Amino acid sequence: MEGPGLQTPPDDAAAARYSFLFPIGYSNSSECGYCRRTRSGFSYYAIATSLTPAFYQKLVDRCWRRSGTLLYRPNQRHSCCPHYTLRLDSTQFRPTKDQRQAVNRFNHHILGDTYAREAARLHPRTRAEARRRHNVFDLLERVHESEAGVLKGPPPAPDHAFTVTLEPDTFTEEKYAIFENYQRLVHREPPDKISRHGFKRFLCNSPLERGSLAGPDGRERRLGSFHQCYRIDGQLVAIGVLDLLPDCVSAVYFLYHESIHWLNPGKLGALREIALAREEGYRWWYPGYYVHNCAKMRYKIEYKPQYVLDPEDLNWYLLDKEALALFDKGHYVCLSRKGVTEGATAPESTSHPPSPEAPLSTPPQHSSNSDDEDQDEEEDEETSFLLTSSMPGIPTLAEMEALDMDGLVLRSDFAEGFVLASHLVVWESESVGQVGTLKSRVAELIAAVGPDLMGEVCIDFRKRVGA
């Protein structure tokens, strides 16, 4: 791959290999989605206009996540609720009794007694099969067991017809009806805060490019953002919003109609996604950030074995008893050093229900005249400049000053095609340490994604439609 160091800008045909990012900067969230504190969590933010799945995979493996087109990497050191990236190895997954029961209960609800009785009569299990079924819970077999299409004929028909389809993440009124119901009745959001615009913005039309990849076993894996749609008797009842990346099924959000709440849809969805990771060869399932001090997040670590991404060395560590003890002990945890920072800023418990996931946590206000209460009008440079923020896993200011970024590729409304950073008039005169300059902003973005990925990024300064 070409990258820094090239003399002439790449031609338009090269566009497909870049991910297009607009740097927003390092700032304080206006409100924490978990403890509802204001201005208590720092992250680096960027807007993605287009992302290749391979590039986004690398970002999620460096603590990034996305909420619609907004990408962010939290500073675990400066946060009321430090966010850690988790992943589960689907090939090693062993469901708990509770998880197994949820699947069995659901299958029984769909198939019904009559079907079960007749199926047992028409397709009796051998003694060995019955014993195996009693002793072994085959996740892939069980999650598909009640699906129309895999049922063995002849009739009787089951009580309900259940289907699951992986669909593009486009907006439909059918999907919006589920979102509206879920946000209002399950998530208890005020109705005036729920809109088609919000649904589209957070959960539809992601910047991830859709594609496919042949795995080492020759199987084609789908890549991109999808809605996994669950229907009972033709009615949409639940949606899993998924990012399918080269090495993972990344769970973005899960929403369902309150009428099926009693069936434990969240659990069923998670198991289904783990099964997808296993059967299609993605291997890893990413359940989203883990926030240790948030009780509502604990369900994520009931799926085991789970690994946590260390924000400093960016390696994965088994989230076992020993690791959890570190999280109990401190506020900021670094597993590679087994280091803990005592929690002076750990939030008190609150009666507010925490937002379930990132899409609904409040992104920062970017306009200078936002209607935030001005608690701290001026953040000093120390806290609003990524390169002096002591954010884990980020190069230092000195390292960024020493980095050759001349070959970086940019796009703007003032030029046709790609432009090299070194061709910009201001590039020579500005320095990385001059906070607020173009060069400094670009350096922050490159530091946040990692200098080794510079050749995969196009800094996109074009005016965004709807921005």
Ligand SMILES: [Zn+2]
């Ligand atoms: Zn918080």
